[in-house]
Amino acid sequence: MAQKRNIHGKKPGFKVPEAYFNTLENSVLTKLKSNSYSEKSGFQTPKDYFRDFKLETPSEEKTIKVIPLKEWTKWMAAASIVACAVIGALYIDSISSDGNIQFSDLDNDMIERYLDDHLETPEEFIDYDNTSVIDIVDQNIISLKDKDILEYLNDTIEDQDFNND
Amino acid sequence: MKEEEIIENLQKGIKTDEAFQALITEHKVRLYWHIRTIVKLHEDADDVLQNTFIKVFRNIKSFKRDSKLFSWMYRIATNESITFLNKKAKKMKLSDQELNDYLIDSLESDVYFEGDEIQLQLQKAIETLPQQQKIVFNMRYFEEVPYEEMSEILNSSVGALKSNYHHARKKVEKFLKED
Numbered sequence: 321m322a323q324k325r326n327i328h329g330k331k332p333g334f335k336v337p338e339a340y341f342n343t344l345e346n347s348v349l350t351k352l353k354s355n356s357y358s359e360k361s362g363f364q365t366p367k368d369y370f371r372d373f374k375l376e377t378p379s380e381e382k383t384i385k386v387i388p389l390k391e392w393t394k395w396m397a398a399a400s401i402v403a404c405a406v407i408g409a410l411y412i413d414s415i416s417s418d419g420n421i422q423f424s425d426l427d428n429d430m431i432e433r434y435l436d437d438h439l440e441t442p443e444e445f446i447d448y449d450n451t452s453v454i455d456i457v458d459q460n461i462i463s464l465k466d467k468d469i470l471e472y473l474n475d476t477i478e479d480q481d482f483n484n485d
Numbered sequence: 486m487k488e489e490e491i492i493e494n495l496q497k498g499i500k501t502d503e504a505f506q507a508l509i510t511e512h513k514v515r516l517y518w519h520i521r522t523i524v525k526l527h528e529d530a531d532d533v534l535q536n537t538f539i540k541v542f543r544n545i546k547s548f549k550r551d552s553k554l555f556s557w558m559y560r561i562a563t564n565e566s567i568t569f570l571n572k573k574a575k576k577m578k579l580s581d582q583e584l585n586d587y588l589i590d591s592l593e594s595d596v597y598f599e600g601d602e603i604q605l606q607l608q609k610a611i612e613t614l615p616q617q618q619k620i621v622f623n624m625r626y627f628e629e630v631p632y633e634e635m636s637e638i639l640n641s642s643v644g645a646l647k648s649n650y651h652h653a654r655k656k657v658e659k660f661l662k663e664d
Contacts, residue, residue: 357518361627362600362608365517365527373513377505378539 488554495545509538512555515628516562522623523566525588525608527597533569537562556637563620563638585612603661610660618653625650 358364486494486507494504516537521530540561548557574584589609592598600608611619620639624630632643639646 357521357627358599361522362598362604363518363521363525363527364597364599366597369527369531370514370517373509373517373534375505375509375535375538377502378542 492545492548492550492554495542496548505538505542508541512558513538515555516558519559519624519628520562520566522627523563523620524569525592526595529569529573533562533565536569537565540565552637553634556634559638560640567616588612606661607657610657613660614653614656618649618656621646621649622653622657626654 486504488511491504491508491511494500495508513534517530517534520533520537521527524530524533537558541558544561548554570584574581577584577587579587589605589612592608593605598605611622614622617639621635624635624638625632630638632646635641635646636643641649
């Protein structure tokens with residue numbers, strides 16, 4: 321065979337694509353198979369559908385970060401504690417700043433308004449005051465000695481003439 | 486690029502573009518026809534084929550080589566086709582049978598269906614079959630998939646598949662004779 325081919329000492333000069341014969345069977349079978357599908361079922365494809373069929377390599381799906389529930393609750397608890405502390409501090413601060421107001425800072429109108437609001441009836445006011453004042457006076461008078469009382473009267477009422485009574 | 490190399494490259498993320506294109510070139514025709522026999526219309530088959538390849542790409546790392554790659558892809562294509570039809574029925578608010586009727590009606594006016602009257606009747610007969618029998622009949626009759634391979638793809642015994650095909654064939658014959 322080899323002798324016959326090289327009888328003229330020339331090569332044919334024809335070339336085929338590399339590995340053409342290796343893939344020829346597959347190509348023919350694929351084509352045949354494709355035709356047999358459509359012949360048997362009646363389904364057709366658009367012209368050159370398989371030749372033009374291309375698909376971009378899909379991007380990798382982004383992995384979703386999963387935060388464990390336990391860790392989340394831990395953070396929530398910590399945040400709640402901090403929030404409570406801040407709110408508490410602000411509240412205490414507002415109370416203590418109110419507390420810094422001295423009695424001398426208040427004008428008479430404010431005091432009267434306070435008394436009107438908090439003591440609904442004049443009787444209540446009188447009863448309350450009388451009781452406490454009388455009690456205090458009684459206790460003080462009992463504890464004083466006659467000698468001290470006379471001394472006090474002599475010092476303070478010098479110019480008055482008792483004989484006129 | 487050989488199949489082993491394609492799988493390894495895709496699983497390890499080496500030359501993925503090249504490997505993915507090789508995968509498509511190798512399997513697009515058979516997968517297309519498998520999908521087309523289930524969903525009937527070319528546009529739908531094209532959608533499902535693309536989704537199938539995307540799913541294959543995204544899940545190739547979970548392919549454990551306990552079956553052939555093609556069987557694994559076939560299984561994905563089958564599931565994708567069934568899911569597609571279910572979604573389509575839901576979207577169009579049709580029952581399974583109403584969807585089958587709709588597909589056959591669409592086929593009659595489909596520019597990509599050039600079957601004769603007998604082929605159209607055959608498609609109508611196939612659409613009357615339960616889903617499993619329909620898939621087995623299509624795979625055996627049109628695609629000539631061997632039972633052993635079909636068993637691997639559909640995760641069913643050869644005996645059950647033979648029985649499915651037998652019943653499907655009887656029903657199709659009956660439909661064609663009566664019609």
